[in-house]
Structure formats: structure tokens, C-alpha cells
Amino acid sequence: MSELFQFLGVDYNLGVVLTGVSLLGAAAGVIGCFALLRGRALTGDALAHAALPGLCLSFLIAGERNMPTLLAGALGSGLAGIAVLAGLRRWTRLKEDAALGIVLSLFFGLGLVLLTVIQGLPEGSRAGLKSFIFGKAAGMLRDDLVWLAALAALTLMAVLLLFKEFRLVSFDDSFARVQGWPAGLLDFLQMLLIVVAVVIGLPVVGVVLMAALLVIPAAAARLWTERLGVMLTLAAGFGLAAGVAGTLVSARFERASTGPCIILVGAGIFLVSLGVAPRRGLLSRLWLERRLRMDAVRRRWHVFLYGLAKKGLKQGATFTAADLAGYSPGRPRLQRLLLRQALHEGELLHEGAQFSLTQKGLRRAWTTARNERLWKLFVRDFSDLARPLLHVDRPDLTSLVPPEIMEELVLALESEEGEAALSPGREQAP
Amino acid sequence: MTLLAFWTISVCAICGVSCALPGCFLLLRRMSLLADAIGHGILPGIAVGVLLSGEVGGLMMLLGAMGFGVLTALAAQSLTTFGRVREDASLGVVFTSLFAVGVLLISMEKHHLDDCVFLGEPALITLDVYQWGEWQIPRALVTSLAMLLITVSVLALFWKELAIASFDPGLATAMGFGATRIHYFLIGLVAANCVTSFSSFGSILVLAMFVVPPATAHLLTDRLWPMLSCAAGLAIASAALGYWLASPTVLNSSAGPMMAVVQGGFLAAGVLFAPRHGIVAKLVRRLRLTLRIACEEILATLYRGEETGAPIASLALKDHGFSRSTVGLALATLRRRGFVTPGKSGPWELTDMGRRRGESIVRAHRLWESFLGRNFELPLDHLHAPATRMEHFIGPELQRELALELEQPGTDPHGKAIPPPADS
Numbered sequence: 093m094s095e096l097f098q099f100l101g102v103d104y105n106l107g108v109v110l111t112g113v114s115l116l117g118a119a120a121g122v123i124g125c126f127a128l129l130r131g132r133a134l135t136g137d138a139l140a141h142a143a144l145p146g147l148c149l150s151f152l153i154a155g156e157r158n159m160p161t162l163l164a165g166a167l168g169s170g171l172a173g174i175a176v177l178a179g180l181r182r183w184t185r186l187k188e189d190a191a192l193g194i195v196l197s198l199f200f201g202l203g204l205v206l207l208t209v210i211q212g213l214p215e216g217s218r219a220g221l222k223s224f225i226f227g228k229a230a231g232m233l234r235d236d237l238v239w240l241a242a243l244a245a246l247t248l249m250a251v252l253l254l255f256k257e258f259r260l261v262s263f264d265d266s267f268a269r270v271q272g273w274p275a276g277l278l279d280f281l282q283m284l285l286i287v288v289a290v291v292i293g294l295p296v297v298g299v300v301l302m303a304a305l306l307v308i309p310a311a312a313a314r315l316w317t318e319r320l321g322v323m324l325t326l327a328a329g330f331g332l333a334a335g336v337a338g339t340l341v342s343a344r345f346e347r348a349s350t351g352p353c354i355i356l357v358g359a360g361i362f363l364v365s366l367g368v369a370p371r372r373g374l375l376s377r378l379w380l381e382r383r384l385r386m387d388a389v390r391r392r393w394h395v396f397l398y399g400l401a402k403k404g405l406k407q408g409a410t411f412t413a414a415d416l417a418g419y420s421p422g423r424p425r426l427q428r429l430l431l432r433q434a435l436h437e438g439e440l441l442h443e444g445a446q447f448s449l450t451q452k453g454l455r456r457a458w459t460t461a462r463n464e465r466l467w468k469l470f471v472r473d474f475s476d477l478a479r480p481l482l483h484v485d486r487p488d489l490t491s492l493v494p495p496e497i498m499e500e501l502v503l504a505l506e507s508e509e510g511e512a513a514l515s516p517g518r519e520q521a522p
Numbered sequence: 523m524t525l526l527a528f529w530t531i532s533v534c535a536i537c538g539v540s541c542a543l544p545g546c547f548l549l550l551r552r553m554s555l556l557a558d559a560i561g562h563g564i565l566p567g568i569a570v571g572v573l574l575s576g577e578v579g580g581l582m583m584l585l586g587a588m589g590f591g592v593l594t595a596l597a598a599q600s601l602t603t604f605g606r607v608r609e610d611a612s613l614g615v616v617f618t619s620l621f622a623v624g625v626l627l628i629s630m631e632k633h634h635l636d637d638c639v640f641l642g643e644p645a646l647i648t649l650d651v652y653q654w655g656e657w658q659i660p661r662a663l664v665t666s667l668a669m670l671l672i673t674v675s676v677l678a679l680f681w682k683e684l685a686i687a688s689f690d691p692g693l694a695t696a697m698g699f700g701a702t703r704i705h706y707f708l709i710g711l712v713a714a715n716c717v718t719s720f721s722s723f724g725s726i727l728v729l730a731m732f733v734v735p736p737a738t739a740h741l742l743t744d745r746l747w748p749m750l751s752c753a754a755g756l757a758i759a760s761a762a763l764g765y766w767l768a769s770p771t772v773l774n775s776s777a778g779p780m781m782a783v784v785q786g787g788f789l790a791a792g793v794l795f796a797p798r799h800g801i802v803a804k805l806v807r808r809l810r811l812t813l814r815i816a817c818e819e820i821l822a823t824l825y826r827g828e829e830t831g832a833p834i835a836s837l838a839l840k841d842h843g844f845s846r847s848t849v850g851l852a853l854a855t856l857r858r859r860g861f862v863t864p865g866k867s868g869p870w871e872l873t874d875m876g877r878r879r880g881e882s883i884v885r886a887h888r889l890w891e892s893f894l895g896r897n898f899e900l901p902l903d904h905l906h907a908p909a910t911r912m913e914h915f916i917g918p919e920l921q922r923e924l925a926l927e928l929e930q931p932g933t934d935p936h937g938k939a940i941p942p943p944a945d946s
Contacts, residue, residue, distance in 0.1 A: 133611040134555055137618075141726070183801050184793055190737045193554040194789065197730030201782025204727070205768075208775045226625065300562065300726070301625075304618030311611045347629055352622035359619035366605050374605065 106343055112237045113335035113354065115244040116293050117305065121331030122251050122324050123289045124310035126282050129262045129320075133311070135177075135283070137303030138196040140290045142173030144203025144299055147224055148210055157221075159236050163243075163291050170287035173199055174280075200299070227298030227351035236295060243292045247285055251324070258282065259320050297351035308358040309334065315362075315369040334358035389421045391486065393430050394460035397439075401449050401457060410446040463489055465509070469501050531765050533662045534781060537719040538757030540670040541731035542739075543677055544711045546750050549736040550688040555610070556595065556709065557732035559617035561716050561725050563594030565624025568717070568725075573627065584665075584717050591713025594620055595706070662721060669718040673711060677750075680704070685746055723778045730782035731757065738785070738792040741799045760784040815914050816844050816852035818883050821861060822913070824872045825880030837870065842910075881941045886916035888934035888941075889924045895935035896928060902935055918944065 127136055143166035150165025151157065173195050180191040207221055232240075251258065260268045261278045269275045286306065293302040313326035338354030367374055396419040400411055421427055434440040439453030449457065466489045471478045474497065481492055490498055548554050567590030571583030594617055601612035651658040677684065683704060687694040691701035712732070719728050739752035764781030767773050773780070794801050819842055827834040837849060844852075853870070856862045861879060865871030872880060890909040894900055916924070921943065925931070933939055 128608065128611050131608065131610060133608065133614040134558075137558070137614065180793070184741060185799050186737050186740065187552050189552050189554040190549055190733055190740075193558060193729055193733035194737055194786075196558065197727055197733060197782055198786035198789070201727055201730055201779040201786065204724075204779035205773075205775045205783055208779070209773075212774060300621055301618060303614060304622065307611055307614035307618065311607055311615050314607070314611075315605075348626055349629055352625040352629075355618055355622035356626070359615070359622070362615055362619075366601075366607075372606060 106339070108234055108237050109232050109350070110336055110339055112232050112240045113296060113339050113350070114332045115241055116289075116296055117309070117331030117333070117335030117354070118328040119244040119247045119331075120289045120293060120302075120305040121309035121313070121327035121329070123247060123282075123285045124306035124308075124331075125313065125320070125324050125327045126251075126258055126262055127286055127306060128310040128314060130282070132286075133307045134192055134303070136286050136290060136306035138177070138192040139170050139173050139283075139287050140294070140299050140302040141196045141203075142176075142199035143167075143170045143287070143290055143294055144224065145169050145199055145206055146172070147294070148203055148206035148221060151210060151221060152206065159239050159295075163239060166291045166294060167287060169199065170290060171284070174283050174287065223298070224294050225299050226349070227294070227296050227301060228349075232296065240292050240296075243288055247288050247292075250281070250285060254278070254281065255321075262320070297354060301351045301355050304355040304358060305331065305334075308355065308362050312358070312362040312365040315365045315372045318371075330358065330361050334361060389426060390430065391460055391464065393419055393421070393434075394457045395464055397434075397449060397453065398457035398461035401454055410443075410448045412445060413447070416447060462505070465505055466498075466501050469504050469508075470497075473501070473504065527765060527769075529660050529663060530777065531762050533660060533666055534722050534765065534777070535758040535761035536663070536666040536670050537715075537722050538731050538735070538761050538781070539754045540666065540673045541715050541719055541728065542735040542753040542757040543673055543750055544708060544715060545732035546736040546739065546746075546753050547684055547688050547708055548712065548732060549740055550746075551691075551705075551708075553708075554733045554737075555613060557712055557716070558729045559598065559613045560591045560594050560709070560713050561720070561728045561732075562617040562621040562624075564588075564591045564713060564716055564720075565621050565725060566590050566627055567593075567624075568720075569624050569627035584714075587717040588710070588713050590620065591716060592706070592710060595709040595713075662718075666718050669715060673715065676707075676711060680707070684708075688746075723781070727778055727782050730785055734782070734785040734789055735760070738789045741789075741792040741796040744798070756785065756788050760788060812844075812848060813852055813855065816842075816848050817856050817861070818879075818914055819844075820849070820852055820856060820870075821872065821876055821880035822883045822887065824862065824870060825877065825884050828872065828877070829884075834869075878944055882918070882921070882944050883913050885941045885943065886921055887913040888938060889921055889928070889931075890916060891934045891936070892928050892931050892940070893924055905935060 124133075124136065127133060146165035146167070146169025147162050148165075149169070150161045153165075154161040176195050176199075177191050180186050180194065181188065186194070210221060257268075257273060257278050260271075260273060261275050261282070265275055265279075268278070289306065290302050293305055297305055309327040309330035310323075312330050313323045316326055317323050334354050334357045338357040339350055341357065342348045342350040342353040365373065368376075370376055400415060400418075416431065417427070419427070421430065431440070434453065435442055437452075438450055439456060441448045441450055463486060467486050470489060470493065471482070474493075477493070477497070489501070493501075545554070545557065548557055564587040567586035567588070568583050569586075570590075571580065571586030574586075575582035598609075598613045598616045601607045601616065602609050605612065607615070650661045652661055652664065683694065683699050686697070687699075687701045687704040694701045694704065715732075716725070716728050719731060723731060735753040735756040736749070738756055739749045742752050743749050760781050764784040765777045767784065768775045768777040768780035792800065795803070797803055820837055823834060823837060837853070853862070856876065857864075860873055861876035862870045863873055887909045890912045891905040894905050894908060895902075925943070931940060
């Protein structure tokens with residue numbers, strides 16, 4: 093292994109830490125996804141705190157700082173935490189949030205009490221158990237690393253093997269139950285995996301920031317995709333990247349400890365994702381909103397043009413700039429833009445001070461106005477059908493509703509409108 | 523009790539009470555974890571305050587922490603509304619990130635901030651004192667008392683609004699005092715209390731003060747005002763008991779965490795022994811109901827036996843799913859209360875009192891069968907089972923109404939006579 097680190101040009105100790113942290117980041121990211129999807133983002137937080145008394149207890153019993161026993165102790169009290177959570181939910185009227193708060197604070201309090209007891213012992217000061225609260229990645233030894241790697245590999249394996257089952261209980265718990273899957277057991281396994289991830293993470297990032305490692309990569313990955321497989325891969329990648337980058341940053345600055353650096357890099361990844369993710373990101377949502385608003389303005393503009401054209405038939409088919417200014421979308425800049433677009437696309441013709449609608453412009457205005465009117469009638473006459481279809485960008489109604497309803501709507505429109513006077517089809521062939 | 527112990531306990535008790543009061547409203551609005559988030563999120567505020575003013579526990583620190591507390595809540599809220607991140611996830615992302623910032627800031631500067639911020643140490647409270655005449659009053663006592671005063675007066679002032687917003691946010695909004703405004707208001711209160719309390723309990727254990735006493739009180743009572751007083755009482759008791767347990771003569775540990783552990787003990791006691799919602803109370807209630815139903819089934823069986831004159835094969839009530847010990851206990855109870863006696867012909871005979879009771883139950887049973895037969899199109903063999911379940915819950919009053927509704931029927935759908943009401 094040391095040859096590999098030499099080859100990569102990193103210091104041996106740093107190499108050990110980097111390997112451990114990246115494994116941890118990947119495992120926590122994957123497990124965090126399931127926690128996030130089941131609305132348990134903060135369960136990791138509670139269970140991370142719940143691991144502390146077990147750590148201390150196993151130190152008191154074993155009498156030395158021995159990684160496997162410490163991890164076993166942490167695992168044990170993590171399980172106790174799960175049991176208390178389940179018991180509080182099952183046997184009392186307390187709600188999920190209170191149960192989490194209770195497990196978190198009481199187990200942590202107990203852990204601190206035990207910690208002070210340990211510090212009172214002669215060998216206690218050397219135990220360095222306090223490093224489990226804030227984490228001390230730099231102090232990681234090769235033996236520790238072996239344990240972390242084994243556990244991380246185990247969790248990843250478990251997730252790979254149970255992928256289908258986990259997906260099922262994550263998205264439709266009751267369906268899984270009805271299908272005869274042991275949903276309760278799978279649920280427990282997911283909780284157990286959270287505990288295992290926490291146990292791996294405690295020595296590296298500590299109790300408090302472990303929660304972040306579970307939540308942040310998963311939350312960031314959720315922003316990018318709607319597919320579970322992709323989300324898991326992304327979360328693992330984000331966790332790994334945060335681990336590696338955070339460790340490197342903290343190695344560069346002497347005073348910056350590793351845990352917070354990893355979390356802050358993760359937070360950075362989350363913020364970037366929040367900004368630029370393709371569909372759920374803020375930028376793309378802003379862009380979509382802008383597009384929808386622009387579409388609405390254009391629709392109203394076309395309806396207005398159609399109105400003008402209808403009036404114009406009686407008075408001559410041209411209108412002045414003042415006529416066109418009758419439609420105001422709120423901002424003058426937007427108005428100029430609409431006019432320019434209409435001229436550019438050949439919907440309007442410009443001769444001196446007079447404007448006239450071209451055949452193309454007339455057809456577009458007619459189509460839009462007709463669609464708008466039909467939508468209004470549809471919403472009025474078939475409100476039950478229309479409610480689930482209501483959407484800000486009024487798509488062509490013909491493609492949405494069955495032909496017999498469409499016929500009825502057209503009849504209603506013609507009876508209200510008199511006759512479709514300006515139908516471009518009647519004037520001359522399009 | 524030394525003066526030192528007195529000061530420490532009073533500061534912790536005051537902090538505990540002033541956390542527990544808003545904690546009750548958090549619990550009722552299912553926002554307990556907000557206290558966790560704020561407790562972590564104020565850390566950068568504390569660090570910045572200390573870095574700017576150069577002293578631990580000044581006004582700067584208080585303001586910085588309050589600012590970041592509100593920022594935590596606001597950021598999580600806007601992540602949920604604008605970023606469409608799930609509520610718990612956004613809370614998790616925000617407070618852990620802020621906490622990381624705080625840890626970094628604190629590690630950058632060299633105050634002895636670490637331990638007292640993260641883990642809390644009530645003993646340190648008494649080191650920082652005001653001189654007032656010949657009295658030395660801990661500075662923390664003054665700030666926490668002030669905070670308690672503010673908390674109590676604010677809660678008293680907006681009592682009605684808070685109560686409505688806690689139980690029915692929709693109604694609160696409809697009545698014109700937006701639930702959102704009250705939400706932020708509560709957040710401000712929580713943040714301020716986090717700040718004044720963290721020097722005794724540490725930024726993590728503050729959560730225990732916000733959640734555990736209100737949760738215990740919630741198990742003990744169903745009314746808001748008793749819940750608040752109960753939570754306050756528990757906070758005070760845990761401060762005193764925790765301090766005593768942590769003292770060198772008993773367990774020799776640190777007082778803050780020990781207070782949390784004591785609160786855990788109170789909670790466990792509450793979960794087990796609360797008068798209405800405790801596990802023991804629920805078990806006792808269930809057992810008593812089981813016993814009553816078993817007794818009534820036995821009386822009804824004996825009554826039916828007398829009616830037909832056929833000997834009773836077994837009182838084991840197999841088809842009712844009662845265990846043998848339940849039946850034995852039921853028989854012993856019935857005998858003690860004088861409903862049955864050991865008989866000459868069968869193993870047991872009804873006394874007069876027992877006969878009246880058995881008659882009433884059989885009457886209820888057959889009336890219900892008639893009612894079902896009249897109003898639902900059920901086959902005859904589907905009437906017995908539901909009537910067996912309902913008979914225990916149809917008292918004389920309901921029997922009278924049923925009989926009236928059915929125009930005083932003489933027989934049930936199976937053709938068996940319905941016994942007359944007991945008082946005629």
C-alpha cells in the first residue's frame with residue numbers, strides 16, 4: 093500500500109487518512125440516500141449521538157483503546173437507540189421529532205457522564221475518547237483503517253445485494269408489505285446500516301458532523317436525478333469527493349481540523365447542486381419560470397392581435413402603433429420585444445405608420461385565441477376533468493381531451509361567438 | 523448546601539425552566555428538532571461574537587448567536603420552500619454546515635471556548651461573578667433570570683395566540699395572527715434561550731432541556747397549563763437531583779450531562795407510570811376490561827344454562843379466547859362479589875344478584891341481535907358474533923332505547939325470549 097501512496101505522490105499518513113475518508117464518504121452517501129428518501133434525514137444525527145455511551149462503556153469494560161471493541165460498543169448502543177426510538181413511537185403518544193430529540197440528547201448526556209468517569213481514571217486521559225465527539229481523522233492508524241474499510245465494504249455490499257428490496261420499501265412501504273416482503277426486517281436493516289455508517293464515521297468526523305455526512309451528499313444527489321440508482325452513485329461520488337477534498341484542504345491549513353473541512357466541502361457541493369442541477373436546481377427553475385411567464389405574455393398578445401383583427405375587418409385591415417399599444421404586458425421593454433418578434437417572424441407587416449397582420453400572423457392569433465376560449469369553456473363546463481389538467485402553459489386542448497368533449501366545446505364556442513368570423517381557413521386557404 | 527452549589531443549581535434550574543416553557547410549544551407543534559438545529563446553528567454566531575468582542579459571554583456573543591439561530595431556521599425554511607428539499611433534510615444540511623463553520627472558527631482562535639461551548643460545565647458558571655454589596659452574584663444568574671423573565675412575560679402576553687397556533691395552525695392563520703409569524707417568534711425565543719443556557723449545558727445537551735421535560739409533561743397531562751407547570755417542575759427537580767448525583771461524594775461526574783440523565787430517568791418513569799398514558803396504566807386498564815368481559819361472559823353462560831335447563835359443559839369460554847387463568851380469576855372475582863356460588867347440580871350456580879346481571883347481559887345481547895336483524899340484511903348465523911362483542915357495552919339506558927326503537931320485541935331473530943328489563 094505504501095508503494096501506491098508513493099506512486100501517487102502522497103505522504104503515507106495522508107494516504108491512509110484519504111483512503112479511510114473516501115470509503116467513509118461513499119458508504120455514508122449511499123446509506124444516507126435511503127435515510128433521506130424515507131424522511132429519516134435526522135435519524136442519523138440521533139443515532140450518531142446514541143453511539144457515544146456504548147463507546148465509553150466498552151472502554152470501561154475492556155480497559156483499553158481497542159478499535160474492534162469500541163466499534164462493537166458503539167454498534168450496541170446504536171441498536172439500543174433504535175430500540176428506544178421504536179419503543180417511544182410504539183408505546184407512548186410522543187411523535188417522531190420528540191422521540192429523536194429524546195434519544196439524541198439523553199444518550200449523549202449519558203455518554204458525557206461516562207466520559208467524565210473515564211477521565212477520572214488513571215488511564216482515562218490517554219483514551220482520547222473525546223476525539224470521538226469531534227473526530228480526529230489525522231490520528232487514524234493503519235489497523236483502524238482495515239476495520240473501517242471492511243465495514244464500509246460490507247455496507248456497500250449489503251446495499252448492492254438488497255438494492256431491489258430497499259428500493260421497494262423506500263418508495264412504497266405498504267405495497268412491499270402487501271407483496272409479502274418482510275418490510276419490518278428491511279426497515280430494521282436500513283436503520284442498522286445507518287448505525288454501521290455512524291460507527292465507521294465516529295472516529296473520523298465525530299458524533300456531530302457524522303449526521304452531515306449522511307444527509308448532505310444524499311440531499312445534493314437528490315437534486316440531480318429522479319432515479320434511485322443514479323442518486324446512489326452520485327451520493328457516493330459526492331461523499332467521496334467531499335472526503336478527499338476536505339482532507340486535502342485541512343492538510344494544507346494547519347489549524348483546520350478534518351471533520352469540519354469535509355462537511356464544508358460537502359456543503360459547497362450541495363450549494364452548487366442547488367444552483368445548477370438540471371431540473372430541481374434554482375437556476376433551471378428560474379429559467380423555466382421565466383419561459384412560462386414569457387409564453388403567457390405571448391399568448392395574451394396573440395389574443396389581443398386577434399381582437400384587433402376582428403375589429404379591423406369592419407374598418408379596414410390596418411392599425412396604427414397606438415392600436416398596438418393597447419396591449420401592455422407591464423413593462424415597455426417587453427412590449428417592444430413582442431413587437432420586434434412579431435415583425436421578425438412575419439406575423440405583422442409594417443408600412444409607414446400602418447401595421448397589418450399577415451396571413452401567418454392571423455392564423456397564429458386565431459389558433460391561440462381559439463385555444464384560450466376553448467380552455468375557458470373546458471374549465472367552466474368540465475371543471476372536474478379540467479382540474480388535474482390545469483397547467484400554466486395552456487397546451488393545445490385537442491391533444492388533451494377526448495374528441496367528443498372537444499366537439500361539444502367547439503359547438504359551445506360557436507354558439508357563443510356567433511360564427512368563427514376570422515377563421516383563416518374560410519378567408520383563403522392557409 | 524454550599525453557596526457554590528446553591529448558585530449552580532439555581533442557574534441550571536432557571537435555564538432549564540426557561541428552555542422547557544418554549545419547549546412545550548415546540549413539542550406540540552412537532553418541531554422539537556428545531557431546537558437541535560438552532561442549538562448547533564448558533565455556534566458560528568457565538569464564535570464570531572467572541573472573536574469580535576474578545577470575551578466569553580458578552581452581549582456581542584448573545585446577539586451573534588441569536589442572529590445565527592434565526593438564520594438557521596430561516597435558511598432551512600427557505601431551502602424547503604424554494605429549493606424543494608425535504609424539511610428534515612434541509613434542517614440537517616443547514617445546521618450541520620453551520621456547526622462545521624463554527625467548529626472551524628473556534629479552532630482558529632485560542633480561547634478556552636471549546637469545552638464549555640460543546641459540552642457545558644455548570645461549575646464554571648460560578649467563577650464569573652458580579653460584586654453586589656457583600657454578595658457575589660454569578661453573572662450567569664443575572665442573564666438567565668433576565669431570560670426567564672423575558673420568556674415568561676412573552677409567553678404570558680401571547681398565551682392565547684400560541685395556544686391556538688400550537689393546536690390548530692390553520693385556525694390561527696384564519697383568525698388573522700399568522701401561524702408563520704408565531705413560528706418565527708418562537709424560534710427567536712428558542713435561539714435566545716439556547717444562548718443563555720449553553721454555558722451550563724453545552725450546545726448539544728441544551729436539546730435535552732427543550733425536549734425531555736416537555737415530553738415527560740406531555741405524557742403526564744392533557745392540558746396546556748398543567749403541562750407547562752409540570753415541565754418547569756421537572757426541569758427544577760432534574761437540576762437539583764443531577765447536581766447532587768454528580769457531586770464528588772456520589773458519582774463524581776459533571777453536572778450538566780447528569781441533569782440530562784436525570785431527566786431521562788423522569789421520562790422513563792413517566793413512560794411507565796403516567797396516570798393515563800403510561801404503559802402500566804394502559805396494561806391495567808386492558809386487564810380490567812378483559813376481566814370484566816370474562817366475568818360477564820361467565821354470567822351470561824350460566825344464565826343461558828338456567829334458561830335451557832341443560833347442564834353446562836364447560837365454563838372455559840374457549841371460543842372467546844380467554845386463557846384458563848383469566849377464567850379462574852374471573853370466577854374468583856365473581857364469587858368474592860357474591861355473583862356466583864359453588865352449586866349443587868353444576869360446579870357453579872348464579873346468586874340472585876348474579877342472575878339479574880346475567881339477565882341484563884343476555885338482554886343486551888338479544889336486543890342487539892334483533893337490532894342487527896331488523897336494520898341489516900345479515901344471515902341469522904352472522905348475528906351472534908357481533909352481539910357477543912357489543913353486549914358488554916350496552917348499559918340499561920341503551921337497552922331501553924333499543925327496545926323502544928324495536929317496539930318492545932318479545933323474542934330475538936333466533937326465536938329466543940328477550941328477558942324483561944331489570945327494574946320492571
